[in-house]
Amino acid sequence: MTPSPAKTQKFSITTPLYYVNDLPHIGSAYTTIAADVVARFHRLVGHRVLMITGTDEHGQKILRTAQERDVPPQQHCDQVAAGFERLWQQLNIAYDRFSRTTAERHHAIVNQFFQRVWDQGDIYKGQQQGWYCVSCEEFKEERDLLPNKHCPIHTNKPVEWRDEQNYFFRLSKYQESLEKLYAEQPDFIQPETRRNEVLSFVKRGLQDFSISRVNLDWGFPVPTDPEHTLYVWFDALLGYVTALQDPSETPDLDAAIAQWWPINIHLIGKDILRFHAVYWPAMLMSAGLPTPGRVFGHGFLTKDGQKMGKSLGNTLDPVELTEKYGADAVRYYFLREIEFGKDGDFSETRFINVLNADLANDLGNLLNRTAKMAARYCKGRVPDVDASVISPDHKLKALGQPLADTVTVAYTNLNFSRACTSVLALVQASNKFLDEQAPWSLYKQGKQAETEQVLYAVLESVRLAAYLLSPVIPAISIDIYRQLGFDADFNDKSIGDRLPFSDHACWGYLPAGQPLGQTSPVFQRLELPQAMPTT
Ligand code: MSP
Numbered sequence: 001m002t003p004s005p006a007k008t009q010k011f012s013i014t015t016p017l018y019y020v021n022d023l024p025h026i027g028s029a030y031t032t033i034a035a036d037v038v039a040r041f042h043r044l045v046g047h048r049v050l051m052i053t054g055t056d057e058h059g060q061k062i063l064r065t066a067q068e069r070d071v072p073p074q075q076h077c078d079q080v081a082a083g084f085e086r087l088w089q090q091l092n093i094a095y096d097r098f099s100r101t102t103a104e105r106h107h108a109i110v111n112q113f114f115q116r117v118w119d120q121g122d123i124y125k126g127q128q129q130g131w132y133c134v135s136c137e138e139f140k141e142e143r144d145l146l147p148n149k150h151c152p153i154h155t156n157k158p159v160e161w162r163d164e165q166n167y168f169f170r171l172s173k174y175q176e177s178l179e180k181l182y183a184e185q186p187d188f189i190q191p192e193t194r195r196n197e198v199l200s201f202v203k204r205g206l207q208d209f210s211i212s213r214v215n216l217d218w219g220f221p222v223p224t225d226p227e228h229t230l231y232v233w234f235d236a237l238l239g240y241v242t243a244l245q246d247p248s249e250t251p252d253l254d255a256a257i258a259q260w261w262p263i264n265i266h267l268i269g270k271d272i273l274r275f276h277a278v279y280w281p282a283m284l285m286s287a288g289l290p291t292p293g294r295v296f297g298h299g300f301l302t303k304d305g306q307k308m309g310k311s312l313g314n315t316l317d318p319v320e321l322t323e324k325y326g327a328d329a330v331r332y333y334f335l336r337e338i339e340f341g342k343d344g345d346f347s348e349t350r351f352i353n354v355l356n357a358d359l360a361n362d363l364g365n366l367l368n369r370t371a372k373m374a375a376r377y378c379k380g381r382v383p384d385v386d387a388s389v390i391s392p393d394h395k396l397k398a399l400g401q402p403l404a405d406t407v408t409v410a411y412t413n414l415n416f417s418r419a420c421t422s423v424l425a426l427v428q429a430s431n432k433f434l435d436e437q438a439p440w441s442l443y444k445q446g447k448q449a450e451t452e453q454v455l456y457a458v459l460e461s462v463r464l465a466a467y468l469l470s471p472v473i474p475a476i477s478i479d480i481y482r483q484l485g486f487d488a489d490f491n492d493k494s495i496g497d498r499l500p501f502s503d504h505a506c507w508g509y510l511p512a513g514q515p516l517g518q519t520s521p522v523f524q525r526l527e528l529p530q531a532m533p534t535t
Helices: 026-044 060-069 073-090 106-117 171-184 191-205 234-239 252-258 270-286 317-326 329-336 348-377 394-399 403-412 416-437 440-445 448-468 474-483
Strands: 009-018 048-056 095-098 124-131 138-140 159-168 225-230 266-271 296-297 301-303
Touching: 009 138, 026 048, 026 266, 026 296, 026 301, 026 317, 026 329, 026 403, 048 073, 060 073, 073 095, 073 317, 095 234, 095 317, 095 448, 106 234, 106 270, 106 440, 159 225, 159 403, 171 191, 191 270, 225 234, 234 266, 234 270, 252 270, 252 296, 266 440, 270 296, 317 329, 329 348, 329 474, 348 416, 348 440, 348 448, 348 474, 394 440, 394 448, 403 448, 416 440, 416 448, 448 474
Parallel strands: 009 048, 009 266, 048 095, 266 296
Antiparallel strands: 124 138, 124 159
16 A cells, blocks of 8 residues: 655646637646646645646737737636636636736746846847747748648648747757756656657757747737737746745745745646747746656547647537536546547547446446445445455455555556546446345345445445545545545545545445445436437
8 A cells, every 4th residue: 555645745737828719628628637637636645736727818819819809808818717717617626726827926927037037148139030820829840831831730720921030048058958857857758759759859959939029019028128029938838937826925936936846747738848848948947947847748639530629610618518417527538538648539429438337337336236235234334344354355355455556656647547447447346246246135145244244345445436536526426425424525625634545545444334325326327419310
């Protein structure tokens, strides 16, 4: 059993700060759900956790969207940012800070950071020529463009030619330091495929990149030359730093860094890897700040093989999906079904089948059947069994005992699918065990002790499953725990103190004789949508 790490251990994680060019889509929800699960797992083991999310509100893309809607840009940002916050409530995302890049306090941090980089001599003025993708907010190499001069990610958008005076950041100066970082901290970029992509990009030789724009006033002015506006990415990455301070504190770079820096994990999609794994650490080095622990670039949710996105307009509405099926269903499906790091296609049929199989049948029915039997055969209490005397060879004990270790490794490696399937393996074995042991017939034969032994082992396995899955399906886990007689709230940020991992992650913790709560199904079976009539 993994010893519970010291309570004071700190852990911080970020999602990207999402562009507010449109309402959130399922891709943004995917990253945020994953980050929330990691944050919740760390809270469960007793760590002090800071989870940061937020919105990226400056730049040409946002300005154009606001203009198209004929709304002042700040008003547009306020409206869309509120939509993100609403979705996070709906999806039960327990973030600690919501960082908005148009916040006044963020401006103060950006200015202080710029000054440090400026004092280092790492910013100079030069001529920028090249193809710009407004949807990516990034200059593209000509050789990376599609033949019709469209961006390979935003295939419906032509890139725009730019030839202007910009301020540049001396990225090339950090070539060696970055290579050293990647060598000394091999898990800095994950997964391996993403790391290799970055290594080969850096090996080709780093070029300085422009950090300002002209003819764009939706952003912070360059402190040393207010005619220029800071490039949206320079400003956005610093949103992570601004979020480190409580909004009630006076914004100050040193004070922010003193609290939680460096961030343990930046969770991002693979399209923004270069910014996080190359530009960002170099900017931090220039400002004399430590680099983050890990940058994990996950895959895309795709529709017909193409990245789902606001710019392509082929997204799935997370609000609708969550209203229809509930937060736990959405959270569980994406993490269980798609190997984190790889791309994954969404299909509603698969969605319904997975949820019915795992949550309604395997987990939900198991609890329901067993709790009803315990109500009848054991006077509504947890069966009177001393778990410590159950043989280590007992099928469910043998599977349950090492489970917390397996799941800890899986969550730590962001292998959510493995975490879910390992827990489900115990649940499936419990169903089989119940059918084989047939406690209903043991009871009829008057074998009370045997009946109680069987029911205890199954109820305890369900409890352990609920505890270890609580980062993914917190509402269902609360329901299961309450039905088992615990006063539990997996949404409580002090969960690691209230239901300590050192107790609850062990198979055998369920207290004998504990009065059970009311039984009710924890997950309603979902109906497959009616097939479209064929003509
Ligand atoms: N604003 C920048 C991030 C700045 S962080 C300092 C940005 N925003 S975004 O809204 O366009 O994208 C945010 C994240 O959502 C990215 O990590 C991106 O990979 C992810 N996704 C956007 N579409 C996606 C899918 N279809 N599937 C999975 N994630 C994708 O980039």
